[in-house]
Amino acid sequence: MAERMVVIGGDAAGMAAASQARRRRDRADLEIVAFERGHFTSYSACGIPYWISGLVPERDQLVARDPATFREKFDIDVRLRHEVTAIDLDRREVLARDLDGGGEVRAGFDTLVYATGAVPLQPDWARGGIDGVFGVQTLDDGTALRQWLERDPRPRHAVVVGGGYIGVEMAEALIQRGLTVDLVEQADQPMSTVDPDMAELVADAMRGIGIGIRTGRTVTGLTERDGRIAAVVTDEGPVPADVVVLGLGVRPNTALAEAAGLPIGPSGGIRCDRRMRVPGVPGVWAAGDCVETLHRVSGMPVHIPLGTHANKQGRVAGINIGGGYATFPGVIGTAVTKVCDLEVGRTGLRERDAGAAGFEFVSVLTESTNRAGYYPGAQPMTVKLIAERPSGRLLGAQIVGRSEAAKRIDTLAVALWNGMTVDEMTALDLGYAPPYAPVWDPVLIAARKAVDALAAAGR
Amino acid sequence: MAERMVVIGGDAAGMAAASQARRRRDRADLEIVAFERGHFTSYSACGIPYWISGLVPERDQLVARDPATFREKFDIDVRLRHEVTAIDLDRREVLARDLDGGGEVRAGFDTLVYATGAVPLQPDWARGGIDGVFGVQTLDDGTALRQWLERDPRPRHAVVVGGGYIGVEMAEALIQRGLTVDLVEQADQPMSTVDPDMAELVADAMRGIGIGIRTGRTVTGLTERDGRIAAVVTDEGPVPADVVVLGLGVRPNTALAEAAGLPIGPSGGIRCDRRMRVPGVPGVWAAGDCVETLHRVSGMPVHIPLGTHANKQGRVAGINIGGGYATFPGVIGTAVTKVCDLEVGRTGLRERDAGAAGFEFVSVLTESTNRAGYYPGAQPMTVKLIAERPSGRLLGAQIVGRSEAAKRIDTLAVALWNGMTVDEMTALDLGYAPPYAPVWDPVLIAARKAVDALAAAGR
Numbered sequence: 001m002a003e004r005m006v007v008i009g010g011d012a013a014g015m016a017a018a019s020q021a022r023r024r025r026d027r028a029d030l031e032i033v034a035f036e037r038g039h040f041t042s043y044s045a046c047g048i049p050y051w052i053s054g055l056v057p058e059r060d061q062l063v064a065r066d067p068a069t070f071r072e073k074f075d076i077d078v079r080l081r082h083e084v085t086a087i088d089l090d091r092r093e094v095l096a097r098d099l100d101g102g103g104e105v106r107a108g109f110d111t112l113v114y115a116t117g118a119v120p121l122q123p124d125w126a127r128g129g130i131d132g133v134f135g136v137q138t139l140d141d142g143t144a145l146r147q148w149l150e151r152d153p154r155p156r157h158a159v160v161v162g163g164g165y166i167g168v169e170m171a172e173a174l175i176q177r178g179l180t181v182d183l184v185e186q187a188d189q190p191m192s193t194v195d196p197d198m199a200e201l202v203a204d205a206m207r208g209i210g211i212g213i214r215t216g217r218t219v220t221g222l223t224e225r226d227g228r229i230a231a232v233v234t235d236e237g238p239v240p241a242d243v244v245v246l247g248l249g250v251r252p253n254t255a256l257a258e259a260a261g262l263p264i265g266p267s268g269g270i271r272c273d274r275r276m277r278v279p280g281v282p283g284v285w286a287a288g289d290c291v292e293t294l295h296r297v298s299g300m301p302v303h304i305p306l307g308t309h310a311n312k313q314g315r316v317a318g319i320n321i322g323g324g325y326a327t328f329p330g331v332i333g334t335a336v337t338k339v340c341d342l343e344v345g346r347t348g349l350r351e352r353d354a355g356a357a358g359f360e361f362v363s364v365l366t367e368s369t370n371r372a373g374y375y376p377g378a379q380p381m382t383v384k385l386i387a388e389r390p391s392g393r394l395l396g397a398q399i400v401g402r403s404e405a406a407k408r409i410d411t412l413a414v415a416l417w418n419g420m421t422v423d424e425m426t427a428l429d430l431g432y433a434p435p436y437a438p439v440w441d442p443v444l445i446a447a448r449k450a451v452d453a454l455a456a457a458g459r
Numbered sequence: 460m461a462e463r464m465v466v467i468g469g470d471a472a473g474m475a476a477a478s479q480a481r482r483r484r485d486r487a488d489l490e491i492v493a494f495e496r497g498h499f500t501s502y503s504a505c506g507i508p509y510w511i512s513g514l515v516p517e518r519d520q521l522v523a524r525d526p527a528t529f530r531e532k533f534d535i536d537v538r539l540r541h542e543v544t545a546i547d548l549d550r551r552e553v554l555a556r557d558l559d560g561g562g563e564v565r566a567g568f569d570t571l572v573y574a575t576g577a578v579p580l581q582p583d584w585a586r587g588g589i590d591g592v593f594g595v596q597t598l599d600d601g602t603a604l605r606q607w608l609e610r611d612p613r614p615r616h617a618v619v620v621g622g623g624y625i626g627v628e629m630a631e632a633l634i635q636r637g638l639t640v641d642l643v644e645q646a647d648q649p650m651s652t653v654d655p656d657m658a659e660l661v662a663d664a665m666r667g668i669g670i671g672i673r674t675g676r677t678v679t680g681l682t683e684r685d686g687r688i689a690a691v692v693t694d695e696g697p698v699p700a701d702v703v704v705l706g707l708g709v710r711p712n713t714a715l716a717e718a719a720g721l722p723i724g725p726s727g728g729i730r731c732d733r734r735m736r737v738p739g740v741p742g743v744w745a746a747g748d749c750v751e752t753l754h755r756v757s758g759m760p761v762h763i764p765l766g767t768h769a770n771k772q773g774r775v776a777g778i779n780i781g782g783g784y785a786t787f788p789g790v791i792g793t794a795v796t797k798v799c800d801l802e803v804g805r806t807g808l809r810e811r812d813a814g815a816a817g818f819e820f821v822s823v824l825t826e827s828t829n830r831a832g833y834y835p836g837a838q839p840m841t842v843k844l845i846a847e848r849p850s851g852r853l854l855g856a857q858i859v860g861r862s863e864a865a866k867r868i869d870t871l872a873v874a875l876w877n878g879m880t881v882d883e884m885t886a887l888d889l890g891y892a893p894p895y896a897p898v899w900d901p902v903l904i905a906a907r908k909a910v911d912a913l914a915a916a917g918r
Contacts, residue, residue, distance in 0.1 A: 012898070047833060047893045061833035064898075307898045308891035329886050336890030345890050374506060374520035407863060407896065410870040410889045417887060418877035427788050428876060430869045431795030431804050432767035434506045437866065439471070439523075439766045 002031045005321060006094055006109035008084045008256070010036025011043065012307050013288025013314035014115030015070065020318025021111075022074045030322075032076045033107055035096050037083035040139045041067050046307055048142040049166070052149070053173035059146075062139060079105075087112070087260035089281065111283050111321055114257055114270065115314065118250035118289035118305045125221040125233075126246055132229035133222065133244045136170060148243060149177060156180065159232045159241035161219055163190025165337050167247030168202070171211045172340055174245070182212040182239050184232060189215055193335060194398045195350050197365060198384055201400045205340040214239065250305055252290045267292040267303040274327040276317035285321065287313035294330030297348050297395055297416065298357040304331055333396075334413040336406040345409025348396030348416045351386060360389050362453040368442040370404040372434035379403045383446040385412075385422060390459035392421035392451070404436070411443050422450035461490045464780060465553055465568035467543045467715070469495025470502065471766050472747025472773035473574030474529065479777025480570075481533045489781075491535045492566055494555050496542035499598045500526050505766055507601040508625070511608070512632035518605075521598060538564075546571070546719040548740065570742050570780055573716055573729060574773065577709035577748035577764045584680040584692075585705055591688035592681065592703045595629060607702060608636060615639065618691045618700035620678055622649025624796050626706030627661070630670045631799055633704070641671040641698050643691060648674055652794060653857045654809050656824060657843055660859045664799040673698065709764055711749045726751040726762040733786040735776035744780065746772035753789030756807050756854055756875065757816040763790055792855075793872045795865040804868025807855030807875045810845060819848050821912040827901040829863040831893035838862045842905040844871075844881060849918035851880035851910070863895070870902050881909035 005021060007014040018032050034041075040063055047062040056062065067078040079096070082105070086095040093108040120135040132155070134145040149155055158174045160167045163185035171183045183190060183206070190206065190213060191199040203213055217234040222244065224230050231238040252269040254262075262278050265271040269292030271279060276291075278284045289305035291313065309331055319326040334347040354361045363386045371378040381401035388395050397412035399405050415425055425447035432439055440448075464480055466473040477491050493500075501523045509515040519525075526537040538555070541564070545554040552567040579594040591614070593604040608614055617633040619626045622644035630642045642649060642665070649665065649672060650658040662672055676693040681703065683689050690697040711728040713721075721737050724730040728751030730738060735750075737743040748764035750772065768790055778785040793806040813820045822845045830837040840860035847854050856871035858864050874884055884906035891898055899907075 044831060044833070044893065044898065046891070046898075047831060050834060050893060055835055056833050306891065308889070308900075311898050312886060327886075332888045334888040334890050336892045336895050338892060338894040343895070347888070347890075372503060372506060374503070374515050375509060376514055404863065404866060406892070406894075407890055408866065408869070410867070410900075410902075411873055413888055413890070414870055414873035414877070414879075418873070418879070420873075420877070424788075427771060427786075429791045429793040429806070429872055430767070431793050431806075431866055431872070432505070432765065433795045433797060433865070434503065434509060435797040435865075436795050436802070439503065439505075439770050441767075441869075443869075 002027065002029055003110040004031045004033065004108060005111040005113065006107050007032065007034035007113045007115060008094065009115035009117055009288065010034045010041040010078055010080070011115070011117055011288070011310070013310040014113055015042045015065065016311050016314030017113045017115065017285065017287055017318035017321065018070070018076045019074055020315050021321040022076060024319070024322025024324055027075045034076055034078045035082040035084050035094070036078065036080050037099060038138055038140050039080060041065060041070060041078055041080070043139045044307065045138065048136050048139065049169035049173040052142060052146060052170065053176040055176070059139065059143065084256060087256055089260055112285065113317055114262065114278070114284065114286040114290060115288045116253040116256065116290045119253045120246060120250050121248045122246070123248070125219060128222060130222055130224045130229050131227055132242060133246065135246050136166060137250060145245065155243040157241055158243045158245060159184060159239050160245045160247055161232060162247035162249065163187070164193060164247055164249060165335070168206065168339050169337065170245045170247055171206065172209065175209055175211060180210070182214055184217050184219060184234060184239060185213070185215045186218050187215060191339070191344070194344065194346050195384065198382065198398045198400050201382060202339050202342055202344060205342045209340045250289065252292070252303055254290055257290070262286070265292040265301045267301045269303040274329065275320045276313055276328055285317045287317045293328070296330045296332050298353060300357065302331070304333060306335065332413060332416055334409060336409060338406070341402055343401050343403070343406035345399040345406045346397070347409050347413040348394065349386060350396060354386055354395050359395055361386050361395055362389055362450065362457050364446060364449040364453045366442065366446045366449050368445050369438055370401055370442070371436060372438050375434045377403065381405050381442045383442045385446045385450045387422045387450045387454060389454055389457055392423050392454055394420055394422055394425065408443060422447045422454070426451060461486065461488055462569040463490045463492065463567060464570040464572065465566050466491065466493035466572045466574060467553065468574035468576055468747070469493045469500040469537055469539070470574070470576055470747070470769070472769040473572055474501045474524065475770050475773030476572045476574065476744065476746055476777035476780065477529070477535050478533055479774050480780040481535060483778070483781025483783055486534045493535055493537045494541040494543050494553070495537065495539050496558060497597055497599045498539060500524060500529060500537055500539070502598045503766065504597065507595050507598065508628035508632040511601060511605055511629065512635040514635070518598065518602065543715060546715055548719055571744065572776055573721065573737070573743065573745040573749060574747045575712040575715065575749045578712045579705060579709050580707040581705070582707070584678060587681060589681055589683045589688050590686055591701060592705065594705050595625060596709060604704065614702040616700055617702045617704060618643060618698050619704045619706055620691060621706035621708065622646070623652060623706055623708060624794070627665065627798050628796065629704045629706055630665065631668065634668055634670060639669070641673055643676050643678060643693060643698060644672070644674045645677050646674060650798070650803070653803065653805050654843065657841065657857045657859050660841060661798050661801060661803060664801045668799045709748065711751070711762055713749060716749070721745070724751040724760045726760045728762040733788065734779045735772055735787055744776040746776045752787070755789045755791050757812065759816065761790070763792060765794065791872060791875055793868060795868060797865070800861055802860055802862070802865035804858040804865045805856070806868050806872040807853065808845060809855060813845055813854050818854055820845050820854055821848055821909065821916050823905060823908040823912045825901065825905045825908050827904050828897055829860055829901070830895060831897050834893045836862065840864050840901045842901045844905045844909045846881045846909045846913060848913055848916055851882050851913055853879055853881055853884065867902060881906045881913070885910060
């Protein structure tokens with residue numbers, strides 16, 4: 001009789017695990033059932049802002065693989081709109097509720113993959129159930145927001161609460177739809193995913209397209225009129241709104257896991273070993289935005305919800321469940337984003353992270369260009385490097401530029417991954433041709449300046 | 460009394476050495492004299508095609524630093540149009556001829572930097588002195604070509620001989636100037652700097668803009684009419700031309716070095732140690748297109764003339780001459796180029812190189828996109844990886860794409876530099892956001908496929 005693999009959560013991590021297990025074990029050997037409480041499988045949550053803005057015309061473009069594909073091509077029994085409500089590790093079964101039909105199903109498992117993702121942080125003031133207040137965590141969230149934006153009377157003024165990636169991307173998307181937008185952020189700057197000196201460049205670009213940036217403000221509540229949102233109340237007064245987008249970050253969705261006694265780490269995510277097994281719980285695996293992982297630079301456990309990690313972790317779990325061997329060795333905090341006409345990339349530790357991790361370091365900021373200065377279209381590029389002293393080991397990097405900037409962070413990410421020093425980096429053999437780089441690539445210029453800074457600091 | 464440093468060759472390597480030495484030692488301590496036989500210092504030879512095409516309007520834009528800057532800001536005595544004709548190591552002096560004035564000067568040195576660059580390969584048939592035949596090695600060459608293109612009667616049909624980087628870039632530049640262009644290449648394909656499967660993509664793009672590609676043809680001579688070029692004669696008949704550009708590659712310019720007894724390596728370049736000292740010849744350094752260097756993947760000495768290496772090597776020499784410490788650890792053969800609407804990148808070994816170096820390997824070719832498939836402007840990208848078997852160690856990589864492709868080679872170059880295996884590479888934490896990459900970056904997709912190919916080959 002076939003073993004049964006049950007997957008909780010039908011997005012990137014869960015379905016990558018299911019697909020990879022299926023590649024290695026056929027139906028006669030392994031039955032696979034996946035429960036997903038939403039309406040979609042394997043979609044790009046990161047693409048939601050571009051669908052909201054209209055840049056991506058159709059919602060279905062964001063769906064990488066639909067349930068029919070999983071059923072027909074992978075022989076995976078996907079149950080949409082089924083919310084798993086309990087995991088019974090003793091009986092080795094899960095209990096799921098059919099959110100449309102209302103029935104309950106029990107499903108026994110030999111192997112369980114916990115891939116429930118993350119849930120938005122929701123302060124008390126956001127829990128009122130006022131119409132016109134949206135998260136953008138799931139495609140269902142995005143669908144609800146888009147319907148609201150298309151209703152009459154059309155919302156004209158939006159407030160985005162939270163200035164992280166999703167908040168910034170949503171603010172831009174709403175401007176592109178023709179709304180006026182205020183972004184309210186508790187910190188002194190939006191885009192705190194990079195250091196303040198770099199974030200200031202981003203804030204300038206946001207102001208440049210008309211986003212009202214209201215920093216240093218704490219939201220205390222929402223006001224409504226006829227059940228619809230009317231304003232976001234802050235400690236410095238109300239900000240009128242007829243649509244509110246919450247981008248306050250997320251936390252690992254571990255409610256079920258905690259109830260079942262799965263181990264939760266200090267970051268709040270489920271603990272996993274390198275093969276994505278939940279330690280001490282045989283046959284149970286976890287992957288994606290619900291787990292914590294090793295930060296390879298700080299050595300600390302972190303929760304970094306991102307599609308690229310979710311896909312890799314799910315794949316690793318699936319290969320191992322399928323009888324192969326794969327490991328997930330952790331992350332270094334690489335991220336890129338488009339903000340207005342800027343490209344922003346980061347990897348490794350920011351200054352505050354490096355300090356918190358106990359490192360001594362120097363940091364340098366350099367200005368150069370993406371192409372040879374004389375080549376048409378050359379644009380400024382700012383590169384920041386943070387290097388341990390006295391060792392010179394790279395700890396983190398950030399880039400802001402207008403063209404061919406974001407993905408240059410990958411060059412630095414691979415250097416960081418491999419523990420290179422900035423001295424070593426000055427010799428890197430990077431591609432050079434006038435349309436693509438100055439003869440000293442911005443990455444090399446930054447490495448040289450970091451070497452100088454180390455020398456000036458007496459290393 | 461100040462020591463004297465003499466630099467032979469006033470382009471990237473020589474002037475980088477001079478500037479770095481000056482940063483560390485002032486005039487009272489070190490007098491610096493640089494002899495340059497041409498009209499320019501520190502210019503971008505790589506930029507010549509873009510000036511010929513008109514994309515870069517002014518020749519002076521290609522000059523990074525002119526002699527006046529070196530004199531005034533760096534206190535370096537630059538002597539343009541001075542050709543060094545002999546090095547006397549016993550008397551520690553060089554003899555230079557003033558190409559304009561005709562006089563000879565002798566200059567004693569304590570430290571000598573040999574940075575004479577490379578000279579074009581010139582087969583016998585190209586030595587006739589026919590008007591309208593040009594190399595594009597130096598800015599003086601480019602100036603002569605551009606004057607010819609602007610003469611009446613305007614040349615209308617160009618033949619480019621040689622399909623390497625410079626040949627391909629010049630063919631495109633001449634098309635952009637409105638000429639018709641044939642490219643004659645002895646091999647089966649132009650762009651042999653990448654493997655044939657990748658070169659075919661480039662050849663298609665070249666044909667697409669109207670470049671006539673005539674491969675498998677050996678040039679045997681030139682014909683003239685009234686002293687002007689009339690045709691390039693090949694083993695398959697003549698190809699009419701009223702301007703000919705030679706892009707047959709270059710060799711290290713070692714004539715003076717050989718006469719003086721400096722050691723020449725198997726690649727034909729001057730041998731240097733890691734600090735760019737010429738071994739066994741105290742006080743003599745060399746850098747740039749005239750030297751050979753270590754290929755870090757094959758372990759063999761190679762001659763790879765490229766501005767980025769020349770700058771790095773010159774800088775290393777100058778730091779050391781200045782009393783600092785720096786090394787040049789070799790190259791891995793990274794190069795990028797723009798060919799029509801394609802971006803081409805390569806690093807490490809091609810299949811033929813890997814075979815010649817004695818490696819067993821697998822190679823994989825993958826098709827993906829530069830951005831998320833649903834994001835506007837997503838373009839195809841082809842990535843090829845070559846991995847040693849059974850180790851899985853990356854040996855080489857090539858990329859051809861239409862946008863954000865060329866510099867992605869840097870990610871692979873840093874992985875290669877650090878000796879990563881393709882298995883390790885599948886876990887790399889690279890930047891992901893829909894405008895910049897699919898959730899599996901093309902680099903990661905290629906690494907996964909290489910892992911599969913190794914498994915299929917029984918590793």
